[in-house]
Amino acid sequence: MSDYAVETNKSKAPRQASKEEYLSLGRNKLMEMFHTMVLIRRFEETAAKMYSMQKIGGFLHLYIGQEAVAVGSMAAITQDDYIITAYRDHGHAIARGTDPKLLMAELFGKYTGTSKGKGGSMHFFDAERNMMGGHAIVGAQVPLGTGIAFKIKYRKEDRVCLTYLGDAAMNQGAFHEALNLAALWKLPVVYIVENNMYGMGTAVDRASAVTELYKRGCSYGIEGMIADGMNVFSVYDAVKEAAKKARELNLPTLLEVRTYRYRGHSMSDPDSVYRTKQEVEEEKQRDPIEQMKRFLLSERIATQKEIDDTDAGIKKVMAEAVEFAENSPIPPRESMYDDIYV
Amino acid sequence: MKDDRQMELTFREALNQAISEEMESDDSVFVVGEEVAQYQGAYKVTQGLLQKFGPQRVLDAPISESGFTGLGVGAAMAGLRPIVEVMTFNFSLVAFDQIINNAAKMRHMSGGQLKVPMVIRGPNGPAHQLAATHSQALESLFAHVPGLKVVLPGTPKDAKGLLKSAIRDDNPVIFMESEVMYGLKGEVPEGEYTIPLGKTDIKREGKDVTIVAYAKMLGLVMKAAETLAKDGIEAEIVDPMTVRPLDDGPIIESVKKTNRCVVVTESWPFASVGSEIAFKVSSKAFDYLDAPVELVSSEDVPMPYSKTLEHEVQPTAEKVVDAVSRVLYKK
Numbered sequence: 001m002s003d004y005a006v007e008t009n010k011s012k013a014p015r016q017a018s019k020e021e022y023l024s025l026g027r028n029k030l031m032e033m034f035h036t037m038v039l040i041r042r043f044e045e046t047a048a049k050m051y052s053m054q055k056i057g058g059f060l061h062l063y064i065g066q067e068a069v070a071v072g073s074m075a076a077i078t079q080d081d082y083i084i085t086a087y088r089d090h091g092h093a094i095a096r097g098t099d100p101k102l103l104m105a106e107l108f109g110k111y112t113g114t115s116k117g118k119g120g121s122m123h124f125f126d127a128e129r130n131m132m133g134g135h136a137i138v139g140a141q142v143p144l145g146t147g148i149a150f151k152i153k154y155r156k157e158d159r160v161c162l163t164y165l166g167d168a169a170m171n172q173g174a175f176h177e178a179l180n181l182a183a184l185w186k187l188p189v190v191y192i193v194e195n196n197m198y199g200m201g202t203a204v205d206r207a208s209a210v211t212e213l214y215k216r217g218c219s220y221g222i223e224g225m226i227a228d229g230m231n232v233f234s235v236y237d238a239v240k241e242a243a244k245k246a247r248e249l250n251l252p253t254l255l256e257v258r259t260y261r262y263r264g265h266s267m268s269d270p271d272s273v274y275r276t277k278q279e280v281e282e283e284k285q286r287d288p289i290e291q292m293k294r295f296l297l298s299e300r301i302a303t304q305k306e307i308d309d310t311d312a313g314i315k316k317v318m319a320e321a322v323e324f325a326e327n328s329p330i331p332p333r334e335s336m337y338d339d340i341y342v
Numbered sequence: 343m344k345d346d347r348q349m350e351l352t353f354r355e356a357l358n359q360a361i362s363e364e365m366e367s368d369d370s371v372f373v374v375g376e377e378v379a380q381y382q383g384a385y386k387v388t389q390g391l392l393q394k395f396g397p398q399r400v401l402d403a404p405i406s407e408s409g410f411t412g413l414g415v416g417a418a419m420a421g422l423r424p425i426v427e428v429m430t431f432n433f434s435l436v437a438f439d440q441i442i443n444n445a446a447k448m449r450h451m452s453g454g455q456l457k458v459p460m461v462i463r464g465p466n467g468p469a470h471q472l473a474a475t476h477s478q479a480l481e482s483l484f485a486h487v488p489g490l491k492v493v494l495p496g497t498p499k500d501a502k503g504l505l506k507s508a509i510r511d512d513n514p515v516i517f518m519e520s521e522v523m524y525g526l527k528g529e530v531p532e533g534e535y536t537i538p539l540g541k542t543d544i545k546r547e548g549k550d551v552t553i554v555a556y557a558k559m560l561g562l563v564m565k566a567a568e569t570l571a572k573d574g575i576e577a578e579i580v581d582p583m584t585v586r587p588l589d590d591g592p593i594i595e596s597v598k599k600t601n602r603c604v605v606v607t608e609s610w611p612f613a614s615v616g617s618e619i620a621f622k623v624s625s626k627a628f629d630y631l632d633a634p635v636e637l638v639s640s641e642d643v644p645m646p647y648s649k650t651l652e653h654e655v656q657p658t659a660e661k662v663v664d665a666v667s668r669v670l671y672k673k
Binding site: 117132135339340 | 401404408421
């Protein structure tokens with residue numbers, strides 16, 4: 001692999017902020033980030049349990065292990081900015097602030113769900129929070145996020161669109177067509193590649209000719225960046241910088257975030273055929289929640305009791321979400337004809 | 343006072359006026375596609391728009407249908423009203439995922455949270471000797487999909503009025519034209535007007551047979567009707583104009599009057615808009631039919647290049663006259 005791509009592309013790691021800068025985010029924001037990461041994990045664990053109890057059908061793709069990506073990136077933008085993602089979308093909706101009750105109800109296929117029981121796990125939407133959807137055809141959301149960025153520029157708005165995709169989506173044509181347009185028309189979009197090392201059961205090096213994925217924007221003159229997806233601050237730094245560039249210069253960025261999913265691709269995935277238990281255990285040593293916890297404790301931002309209280313509070317939220325989903329009505333038959341046309 | 347003055351316009355000019363007027367009245371409307379700006383449109387439908395509205399609203403896209411169609415869907419989700427021009431609908435196949443999975447389903451999958459107000463337009467159907475990949479009438483593929491509206495105007499007047507409605511519509515609209523119709527002239531009202539989507543129009547009144555046809559086939563069946571009239575057969579020509587959602591009421595009413603029906607489409611016969619209309623007529627007007635419904639379509643083959651074969655594959659006025667003779671048991 002030649003380094004030519006790197007040189008021409010100026011791909012790089014983001015500036016690593018100092019500990020003082022992270023502390024300057026303030027206790028409230030830091031605790032909120034921690035809280036959201038734990039909330040995502042408990043939501044996913046609960047969803048897995050409900051799936052095994054057959055309360056949830058279809059495909060269920062869990063975000064466990066990748067929590068720092070959604071939380072770190074969204075901490076770096078405002079609620080006015082847009083986000084759009086793929087089908088592993090629970091973490092993004094929760095990080096955006098969607099009520100877990102409504103999300104759980106959607107998983108249960110209930111009428112109170114975010115899409116009134118028509119979307120399910122892979123299609124979470126929260127238009128009020130500019131969460132423009134989970135999208136289930138690999139790579140198909142990349143032109144959509146680019147189009148949202150087009151609208152931002154067309155309307156001369158001070159906003160940015162974070163467009164999340166998995167590593168495998170980079171091999172789709174739609175990805176490349178969209179990147180070309182974003183660079184050609186200078187659109188305020190940040191492409192966040194959540195490189196969790198596998199596209200379903202295929203390792204990145206078996207699917208992509210170039211395994212340093214951030215380099216793959218170079219043929220469009222799009223700057224590549226890389227961040228540690230197991231470290232919420234690393235993601236935060238990178239997105240902060242990329243979003244600033246999008247806002248101020250209308251320049252897109254291709255940000256590769258190296259992360260890892262602890263669970264299989266979906267609930268039905270026998271992941272023993274493509275990776276070892278040992279690998280998974282090793283990756284867990286870098287756990288994003290544990291890292292954040294250590295930071296909060298060592299910097300005396302939170303006490304162990306406060307950490308424990310966070311967990312206890314979230315347990316209650318999950319119990320309420322399940323109860324709400326359980327007790328919600330199923331969609332009425334006539335509703336199948338709703339919302340097909342405006 | 344009603345302004346009923348008329349002017350003669352080509353199909354191309356009528357479309358151009360529709361786009362231009364809607365862009366003037368609504369700044370969320372923009373045009374994107376291959377060669378739509380500097381080149382002035384591969385078929386000159388967008389002529390002058392770049393000069394009038396500037397490069398922010400009239401954008402030349404690279405040849406990447408999936409990319410710029412998807413960009414249009416995203417922009418529409420966020421509140422704009424894109425008009426995506428495909429140079430021909432043959433190339434829309436490259437963007438099929440964006441159209442079928444994203445544009446058509448977004449409202450449904452978001453439980454009504456989002457809408458996709460966009461128009462995807464361009465020529466459909468065979469032109470002259472462009473062979474199989476460039477000579478396809480694809481409306482049946484799009485009409486199959488809930489969430490899309492599919493519009494196929496047959497006259498300059500309909501083209502302008504329907505396109506204005508399509509641009510104002512809050513749903514994704516597939517708007518299909520034809521290379522060989524862009525030069526077609528017709529009377530168009532001088533004043534502002536729109537024609538609603540999803541409304542069938544009676545183009546010619548008659549008592550002996552109902553002929554259902556749209557788009558390019560409209561001119562062809564009008565010619566056939568003249569021939570038939572010489573033999574004392576008065577055909578009623580019914581033009582759905584929008585094939586999804588299909589306003590089948592006037593079709594059924596017409597068949598109840600004439601008791602005979604010929605459906606004429608440019609597309610392939612199998613699982614087509616034509617076969618759907620024939621089915622609707624057969625089931626909803628069964629007791630009124632004096633003969634089985636006839637379907638005149640293109641032959642069930644990919645389009646050959648050779649001029650003679652190309653002609654023979656497609657519906658002709660003679661084939662329509664023959665089909666009418668069959669439903670009248672005159673053959």
